[in-house]
Amino acid sequence: MVKKLIGIDLGGTTTKLAFLTEKGEVLEKWAIPTDVSGNGGNIVPNIIKSINKNMENSNHVIDDFIGIGMGTPGSVNRDAGTVIGAYNLNWKTTQHIKDQIEKALGIPFFIDNDANVASLGEYWKGAGSKDSDVVFVTLGTGVGGGVITDGQLVHGINGGAGEIGHITVEPGGFMCTCGKRGCLEQYASATGVVNVAKHLSSEFTGKSRLKEIIDSGEEITSKIVFYLADNGDIFANQVVDRVCYFLGLALSNVGNTLNPGNIIIGGGVSNAGNTLLQPTTKYFQENAFRPVRDSTKIRLAQLGNDAGVMGAGALVLQSKK
CATH class of the missing domain: 3.30.420.40 (ATPase, nucleotide binding domain)
Structure with a gap:
């Protein structure tokens, strides 16, 4: 049976x-x-x-x-x-x-x-199912992560392994709920995308629907930012580029440390698809050690919910x- x-x-x-x-x-x-x-x-x-x-x-x-x-x-x-x-x-x-x-x-x-x-789940039946070394990053309300080496989850001495959301990407940057500053979570989560948009909007002087929404005090979401970026909003594209810069930088550090076969991006923000994946991959490749750059692939998660x-x-x- x-x-x-x-x-x-x-x-x-x-x-x-x-x-x-x-x-x-x-x-x-x-x-x-x-x-x-x-x-x-x-x-x-x-x-x-x-x-x-x-x-x-x-x-x-x-x-x-x-x-x-x-x-x-x-x-x-x-x-x-x-x-x-x-x-x-x-x-x-x-x-x-x-x-x-x-x-x-x-x-x-x-x-x-x-x-x-x-x-x-992604390692077993999703985007990582052909490799025994995989890192998973989930971009949701926060940023989570999981590390699989030789087919086994890595936990670390007290369960802190894979806390990719708390890699510092901007020393002295935005305050994180964890109590330190400049964590990836404050730049690449759904909340982080909004933080970056609000922070950059004061410097942007051109015409932009995103800038108009922020200036009027209306609520914005990461979904709106990516939607406007897809539809040619110059400022929204600047925000997405900055978010992907921080994400690619963090993932290059992960890649240089672990050299997995795949780094898989999942969570709600990953629904942005190639709008997120392409610039993130570019910044990953710029910042990764060459042998890592040539062997570790950045991929989108496949299993969704x-x-x-x-x-x-x-x-x-x-x-x-």
Whole structure:
């Protein structure tokens, strides 16, 4: 009988879940709202309830599954299966997730940081599936990352490996939520693109729809910036160029340190496609050591919203080795 995996991708607004085969085929996937009320106390019980219900509906029993994997925001203790500091989930105190889920479902449970898990998904079934050395960078509200070397996630001494968002790209630059200045996250995330646009707008004197929007005090988003850049707005193109300069610079440092086969860019901002990829690749190549420049490729992620659940399934397989 084909053994199966359960993947869980826990997000601030939505939790995605899937039943997968060991080969990474999706048997069933669904989503539930993430209820962060009451200090996030309903999140895990809702996940348990939803898995039970879907197992029932699809005639699965506990013995069909070899494990449950989960990607989560916050600071993860992988061995204890706990999470703390996931503020968008209202998890301010330590959450004993592994204990709760294993007790309720009787299936082995494995957990890791969401960026690591998404990188595992792209490595297993996405843009990195032909290499054993891959770096994944996710450009969303923040900038996350995951490093895979010889097919294994790299965690570092206290889980800090792959924190690409906190590479300093502008010493003394914008203040980051982490407490230091000039982090990549403040320049290349969805928030970062807006920071760069607002910062540069005071110097721009030409005609630009983006500049008009900023000057009128209307809200702008990274999506608007890339849309206007695609449609020939000179100032929006300057903003995109600056964002890609910082991103390419950071990725060249990553490339020079690790020399992976692929550096994969995912997350919402990566929906800008070639508008983001081409200038980023140019700046990567300008700043990378020549042998790295010639061997490491910058690519766009392929799995989109499925990277998290796929990676959560892969986490089970890695942890079972």
